[in-house]
Amino acid sequence: MLQQIGEYIAIVFGGFITIYMVLVISFYSVILLLSLLQLRREYKLDKEQAYDEYLNDLYTKPISIIVPAFNEEAGLIQSVRSLLGINYPTYEIIVVNDGSTDDSLNKMIRHYEMTEIKKVIRKQVETKNIKGIYQSRTLPNLYLIDKENGGKADALNVGLNFSHYPYICSLDGDSVLERDAFLKVMKPIMISNEDVIASGGSVRIANGCKISNGHLLEVGLSKHPLVIMQIIEYLRAFLMGRIGLSRHNLLLIVSGAFGVFSKSWVAEAGGYKTTTVGEDMELVVRLHRLIKEKGAKKKIVYVPDPVCWTEVPEETKFLRRQRRRWHRGLFESLWAHRKLAFNPKYGSIGMISFPYFWIVEFFGPIIELSGYIYVLSSLFLGGIYLEFAIIIFLLSCLYGSLFSMASVLLEEWSLRKYPKVSHIVKLFLYSMTETLWYRPLTVFWRCEGIWQIIVGEKGWGEMKRKGVSE
Amino acid sequence: MMISNEVIVLFYATIFILIFLLLILLYLIIRKTLENQETLKVNLIKKEIETSLFVSISEGKVYERSNRDRFSLKAMEELLKSYSDTVVGTLEIQSITAMADKYLSEGYRKVLKGRSWSKRINALYHIEDFHMHKLSDDVRQLLQSRSITKEEVIVSVRFLAATGMFEEVFEFVNERYTDLTDFDYRSILFKLDEHSFGLFVERFSECHPTLQWSILEIISIRKELSYLSFVERIFQMYKGEETGIRALKAIASIGFTTDIEQFYSLRGSSEWQERMLFAKLIRFFPSESSYDILATLIHDRNWWVRSQAAQSFTKLPKGKEQLIKIMENSHDPYARDIATEWLQKGEI
Numbered sequence: 001m002l003q004q005i006g007e008y009i010a011i012v013f014g015g016f017i018t019i020y021m022v023l024v025i026s027f028y029s030v031i032l033l034l035s036l037l038q039l040r041r042e043y044k045l046d047k048e049q050a051y052d053e054y055l056n057d058l059y060t061k062p063i064s065i066i067v068p069a070f071n072e073e074a075g076l077i078q079s080v081r082s083l084l085g086i087n088y089p090t091y092e093i094i095v096v097n098d099g100s101t102d103d104s105l106n107k108m109i110r111h112y113e114m115t116e117i118k119k120v121i122r123k124q125v126e127t128k129n130i131k132g133i134y135q136s137r138t139l140p141n142l143y144l145i146d147k148e149n150g151g152k153a154d155a156l157n158v159g160l161n162f163s164h165y166p167y168i169c170s171l172d173g174d175s176v177l178e179r180d181a182f183l184k185v186m187k188p189i190m191i192s193n194e195d196v197i198a199s200g201g202s203v204r205i206a207n208g209c210k211i212s213n214g215h216l217l218e219v220g221l222s223k224h225p226l227v228i229m230q231i232i233e234y235l236r237a238f239l240m241g242r243i244g245l246s247r248h249n250l251l252l253i254v255s256g257a258f259g260v261f262s263k264s265w266v267a268e269a270g271g272y273k274t275t276t277v278g279e280d281m282e283l284v285v286r287l288h289r290l291i292k293e294k295g296a297k298k299k300i301v302y303v304p305d306p307v308c309w310t311e312v313p314e315e316t317k318f319l320r321r322q323r324r325r326w327h328r329g330l331f332e333s334l335w336a337h338r339k340l341a342f343n344p345k346y347g348s349i350g351m352i353s354f355p356y357f358w359i360v361e362f363f364g365p366i367i368e369l370s371g372y373i374y375v376l377s378s379l380f381l382g383g384i385y386l387e388f389a390i391i392i393f394l395l396s397c398l399y400g401s402l403f404s405m406a407s408v409l410l411e412e413w414s415l416r417k418y419p420k421v422s423h424i425v426k427l428f429l430y431s432m433t434e435t436l437w438y439r440p441l442t443v444f445w446r447c448e449g450i451w452q453i454i455v456g457e458k459g460w461g462e463m464k465r466k467g468v469s470e
Numbered sequence: 471m472m473i474s475n476e477v478i479v480l481f482y483a484t485i486f487i488l489i490f491l492l493l494i495l496l497y498l499i500i501r502k503t504l505e506n507q508e509t510l511k512v513n514l515i516k517k518e519i520e521t522s523l524f525v526s527i528s529e530g531k532v533y534e535r536s537n538r539d540r541f542s543l544k545a546m547e548e549l550l551k552s553y554s555d556t557v558v559g560t561l562e563i564q565s566i567t568a569m570a571d572k573y574l575s576e577g578y579r580k581v582l583k584g585r586s587w588s589k590r591i592n593a594l595y596h597i598e599d600f601h602m603h604k605l606s607d608d609v610r611q612l613l614q615s616r617s618i619t620k621e622e623v624i625v626s627v628r629f630l631a632a633t634g635m636f637e638e639v640f641e642f643v644n645e646r647y648t649d650l651t652d653f654d655y656r657s658i659l660f661k662l663d664e665h666s667f668g669l670f671v672e673r674f675s676e677c678h679p680t681l682q683w684s685i686l687e688i689i690s691i692r693k694e695l696s697y698l699s700f701v702e703r704i705f706q707m708y709k710g711e712e713t714g715i716r717a718l719k720a721i722a723s724i725g726f727t728t729d730i731e732q733f734y735s736l737r738g739s740s741e742w743q744e745r746m747l748f749a750k751l752i753r754f755f756p757s758e759s760s761y762d763i764l765a766t767l768i769h770d771r772n773w774w775v776r777s778q779a780a781q782s783f784t785k786l787p788k789g790k791e792q793l794i795k796i797m798e799n800s801h802d803p804y805a806r807d808i809a810t811e812w813l814q815k816g817e818i
Contacts, residue, residue, distance in 0.1 A: 118814055120807035122773055193651040387477055394480045398487070405491050412498045421502050428495055 010374075014388030017371045021395040024360055028403055032410075034244035039304070039414040061190060062090035063167045063182060063260065066159030068152050070098040072173035075311075077111050079173055082214030084139065088182040092141040094159045095173075099149025108144050112136040125157045125271030133162070153272035153279040160263065160271055169260045170280075175310040176206060176216055177258070184306035185260050197298045198287060200251075200259035201306035202238045204417065205231045209309060216309055221423050225430065226319060229438040230312050232431045236407040239304060239415070245353070246302035251284070258308035265290070265298070276336070278329020285337050292346045305415060320445045327449030328457075330362055365446035371396060372440055400435035407431075508541065515545035523549055523569075530561035532568045546573050547596065554599045563601065570600035582608050587619065594625040603633050613642070623647055624654050631661040636669050648678055655684035660691075671700055679713065686716040690723040698724055706732075715743050722751040730755045737763050742772040749775060753782035761792055768796060769805045776804060780812040 065083055069076050076095070083093050097105045108114060114134035121130070128150035136142040147158050156170050167189070169182070185201045208222030222228060245251045259280070266272075269286045272279045284300060291298045313319040334341070334357055341358055343350040371392050378385035408427045411417070418424060519535065523546075526533035535542060546569070554566050574596070581593040582605075590612070597605050609626050612618060618626075627647070631639045643650070643658060659667065670677075670685055677685065686704070689697045701720045708714035718736075721727055736748040749767045752760045764786075767779035783789035790813065797809040 118810055120804075120811045190653055191651060193653065387474060390477050391480055394477075394484050397484055402484070402487055402491065409491065409494050409498060412502065413494075416502075419506075421499055421506070424495075424498065424502065 010385050010388070013370075014374060014385070014392065017367060017374065017392055018388070018395065020367050021371070021392070021399055024364070025395065025399055027356070027360070028240070028399075031244035032240050032403070032406060035240050035410070038243050039239075039410065061167055061186065062092075062165040063088065063169055063186070064159070064163030064165040064263070065091055065093045065169045065171055066156055066163065067093065067095045067171050067173050068098055068155035068159070069095055069100060069104050069173040070149070070152070070155070071100045071102045071104065073100070073102045073104045073107055075174040076104055077107060078211075078214040079171075079175060080108070080112070080142070080214070082176045083171070084142070085179065085215060086177055086182055087179045088186075090165070091182070092143065092164060094162055095142075095144045096155040096159045097144065097146045098152065098155040099147065105144075105146055109134060112142055112144075113138050114142075114144050119162075121161050123161055124267040125160055127157045127161065128154050130158060151274055153274040153276070156279070157271040157274070160266060163263060166263050167260055168263050168266065169258070171258060171308070172310060175203075175258065175308050176211055176214060177308050178216060178306065181258070181306040181308060182260075185258070185303055188301050188303060189260065189262070192299070194262070195297060195299055196301050197262040197265045197291075198259060198284065198300040200242075200300075200302050201308055202304055203234060203258055204307050204309050205234060205312050206309035207311060207314060211309070219417050219419060221418070221426060222314075224314050226316065226438075227312060227314055228427065228430045229434065230319075232404050232408060232427060232434065233438075233442075235411050235427075236404050238302075239410050240403065240407050242302040243304055246300075251300050251302055251353075258306075261287075273336075276329060276332040277325050278333050281329060282333040282336065285333050285340070288349050289337060289340065289346070292349065307417065316441075320448070323442055323445040324449040324452055327362075327365075327446045328453055330357065331450075331453050334358055334362060362450075365443045366450065368396070368439075368443045369447050372443070396439070397435050400439040401432050404431040404434050508544075511541045512545045512548070515542055516549055519545065520549060524553070526569075527553055527557065527562050527565045530565045532565065532572060535573075538573065543573060543577065550574075551596065551599060567601045567603075570596070570602050571604050574600070575602060575605060578602070578605060579608050582612050587622075591621060591625065594622060594629065598625060598629045598632065601632065606630065606633055606635075610638075620650070624650065624658065628658045628661050631658050631666070634663055634666055636662075636666040639666070640670065640673070643681055644677055648680075650680070652680060652684055652687070655681055656687055659684055659688050671697065674700075674704070682713055683716050686713070686720050690716075690720040693724050695724060695726065698726060698728070702727065710741075715741065715747070718744060718747045718751075722747045725751070725754045727751065730760075734759075734763070737766060742770075742775055745770060745772070746775045746778045749778040749782050753785040756786050756788075760786065761788070764789075765792065765796065768808065769800070769802050773804075773808075776808045777812075780808045783809075784812055784815070 067076075067080065067083070080093060080095060095108060097108070114136050116132050117135045119133050128148045131146045131148065134144040134146070136144075143162070145158055145162060147155065159170075160168055167186070169185075171177070181201060185199050188196045188199050205222070205227060206216075207224070207227045208220045209216060210218040210220060221231070242251060261283075265287060266283065269283065269290050273282050273286075276282050287300060290296075313322055334354070337354075340346045340350045341354040343354075346354075374385075375389040375393050378389035405428055408424065408431050411427075412424050418427070519533070523533045535546070550566050550570055554563070557563060557566070578593040578597055581589045584590065594609070594612075596602075597609065606629075609629055612622065613626050623642075627639060627642045630642070639658070639662070643655060659670065662670065667688070671689075674682060674685060686701065689701060698721070701717045701724070705714050705717040705721060708717065718733075727733070730752065733748055733751065736744045739745050739748075745767060749764060752763060764779045764783055768776055768783070770776050770779065780793065783793050786792075793809045793813050797806050797813060800806050800809070
C-alpha cells in the first residue's frame with residue numbers, strides 16, 4: 001500500500017517535471033527558430049559599410065555616456081580611455097564616483113587633469129548629494145562627478161540629471177567597447193524616427209582576450225572552464241534569446257552593461273530605481289509599462305552585433321554571489337510589477353514575457369533542482385523511477401547542452417567574433433558538458449538566491465575585479 | 471511498457487540532434503578553415519598590389535591586372551574602398567570609378583539580380599561609394615522589383631540622387647516612397663548637387679510634410695544665405711505649425727534675417743521651441759532691445775530657453791556684463807544659476 005502511494009507520487013512528480021521540460025524546450029525551439037530567421041537575413045552583410053553613412057555628424061544623435069564607479073580603480077582609467085577612442089561624432093563621458101573608498105577619484109583627477117567646475121544640474125530625478133563636479137582640461141567632453149555613496153542606480157540617476165544630451169548610455173566601469181559599438185547600437189534609434197526608445201547590444205566576456213590601453217586587440221578564449229561556460233551561457237542568452245524576443249518587442253532586459261536609452265523617457269519613468277539590485281531590468285520593465293499605459297507606439301530593441309566586452313568572475317565564490325544577486329534582482333523586478341503578469345492590458349509583455357520570466361527564469365531552477373534530485377535518488381531506487389529518471393536526464397541534455405551547442409554554432413554561423421577554428425571546437429566540446437556540471441551549479445545558486453529572498457537578505461556582496469586591461 | 475517506448479524515442483531523438491549538430495559543426499569548421507585561407511590569400515594580393523594601385527590612383531590612371539580571380543577582385547574591392555574613404559581629388563575619384571567599372575561592375579550586375587539580400591545591399595553600398603554611374607540602369611531595374619526592401623530603396627535612391635537625376639529622385643521621394651523617415655530623406659537630399667537641391671526648394675509646396683521638414687533641415691545644416699528669403703517666406707506661411715518651427719530653426723542656423731523685428735512677437739510664444747530659437751537668432755543682432763529680450767528669456771520657465779538665452783548673451787559684445795548683473799541681482803535662482811554656468815564656460 002505504502003509502496004503504491006510512493007510509486008504514484010513518483011510518477012506524478014516525474015510526469016510534472018517531464019511536462020515542464022517539454023514545454024520549455026518547445027518554447028526555446030520557437031525562439032531559436034525566430035533568431036535563426038532574423039540572423040539569416042543579415043548573413044554576410046558588410047557591417048562596416050552599412051554603418052558608414054551614420055557616422056556623418058548631421059545624422060547622429062549625441063549621447064551622454066554614464067560610467068558609475070564604485071571602487072574600480074583597477075580598470076576605471078582604462079575603460080575611460082577606451083571610451084575616448086570610440087567612433088562616434090558627438091558624445092560626453094560622465095564618470096560618477098559613487099563615494100568610492102579607494103583612490104578612484106584622485107586617480108581620475110590626476111590622470112585626466114580635471115578641475116572643479118560650477119554647474120547647474122537640472123534635477124529630473126531625486127538623488128543623493130553631489131560633492132563636486134570636475135571637467136578635464138584637456139578633454140572637455142569628459143566630466144567627473146563626486147557624490148555620496150548611494151548605489152549604482154543612484155549614481156546613474158546623478159549622471160542622468162547632469163547629462164546634456166538626449167540619449168544616455170550606462171556603462172560598467174570595467175568594460176571595453178568595440179570602436180563602432182555606439183554607431184551600431186544607435187542605428188535603430190536613428191532610422192526609426194525615434195520610435196525606438198531603448199536599444200541594447202551584446203555583452204561578451206573579456207577574460208582571455210588581449211586588451212591593451214582600453215582597446216581590444218585580439219579575441220581569445222580563457223583557460224578557466226568556468227569562464228568558458230559563462231561565454232557559452234552569454235552566447236545562448238544573447239544570440240538565441242534576445243534576438244527572438246526583440247523581434248516582437250518582448251524584450252525585458254537591456255543589458256545593464258551596455259544599453260542606450262532615450263533620456264526623456266527614462267526621466268518620465270522616474271529614473272533608475274535605487275531599491276533594487278537589478279536596476280537595469282527593472283527600468284526596462286517600467287519603460288514597457290509606461291509605453292503601454294500611454295498607448296504609445298514605442299519599441300525597445302536588441303542589436304546582436306555591437307559588442308561590449310566585460311570581465312566575469314573566474315572563481316566559484318564570486319560567480320555564486322553574482323548569480324544569487326541576479327536572481328534576487330529578477331524577483332524584485334517581477335514582484336514590483338506583478339500587476340503585469342497575465343494581464344491582457346499589457347499585451348504580449350503581460351501575456352508572454354512576464355509569464356516566461358516568472359515560470360522559466362524564476363521558478364525554473366526549483367523545478368530543475370528537484371529534477372536532479374529525482375534522477376540521483378532514482379539511481380538507488382531503480383524500477384519505474386529509473387525510467388522517468390532517464391527521460392528527465394535526456395530532456396535536460398536537450399534543454400541544457402544541445403541548446404548551448406546550437407548557440408555556439410549560431411555564433412560561428414552569424415557573428416563570428418572568435419577567429420580560430422580551435423576556439424569554436426573548444427566552445428562546442430565544453431557546451432556538451434553543460435548538463436553534467438555547470439547547469440546544476442548555476443541552478444543550485446539560483447535556488448540559493450530564492451532562499452535569500454525568503455530570509456530577506458539584501459545588498460550586493462563584495463565583487464573582486466582584477467581589471468581586464470594589460 | 472509505454473514509458474520504455476518513450477525513453478527509446480527520446481534517446482534516438484537526442485542522438486539524432488547530436489549527430490545533426492556535429493555535422494553542422496563539421497561544415498562550419500571546414501568553412502572557417504577555407505575562409506581563413508581566403509583572407510590570407512586576399513591579404514597577400516593586397517600587399518602585392520597596394521603600392522602600384524595607389525600610384526595609379528594618385529596619377530589618375532587605371533591600374534592593370536590580368537589575373538581576375540575571386541581573390542584578386544576581393545583584394546581590389548577592399549583597397550578601392552579604403553582609398554575612396556580618404557581621397558578627395560576629382561582625378562583620384564575618377565580613377566577609382568574607372569577601376570571599379572573595369573573590374574567590379576560585372577560582378578555587381580550579377581549580384582543585383584541575385585537573391586541574396588545582404589549581397590545586394592553590399593553591392594549597392596560599393597556602387598555608391600565608387601560613384602559607378604555606369605550601373606544606374608541596373609539600380610533602376612532593382613528599384614522596379616516588387617520584393618525590394620526599404621534599405622535597398624534608400625541606398626538606391628541616394629545613389630541616383632548623387633548622379634543628379636532630379637525628376638526621378640523627386641518622383642521617388644515625393645510619390646512612390648512617402649513613408650521613409652526624416653533621417654532617410656535627409657540622407658538622400660544631402661547627396662543632391664546644388665542645382666538639383668534648388669529644384670526641390672522650388673517645388674517645396676508640392677512636397678509632403680516629412681519631405682518639407684527634411685528640406686528645411688538640410689538648409690539648417692548648410693547654412694546658406696541664398697536660401698534665407700525662402701525660409702523667411704516659409705516661416706510666415708506656416709506660422710505656428712511644425713513646418714514653421716523648422717523654418718525658424720533654419721533661419722537661426724543661417725544666423726541672419728532681413729528684419730529681426732518681425733520675430734519679436736515670438737518671445738511670448740506658447741511653444742518653447744519658438745522662444746528658444748528666437749533666443750538663438752537674436753544673438754546676431756547687438757541692439758538695446760536684444761539685451762532686454764534676452765534678459766526676459768533668461769527668466770523663462772523652460773530650461774532650454776534659459777540656457778539658450780544665457781548662451782546668446784555670451785556671444786554679444788556686452789553680454790558678459792549683463793550676465794554678471796543677472797548673476798548678482800536677479801531674484802530668480804534658476805536664472806542666476808544658468809548665468810553662473812555660462813559665465814564659467816569660457817574659462818575651460
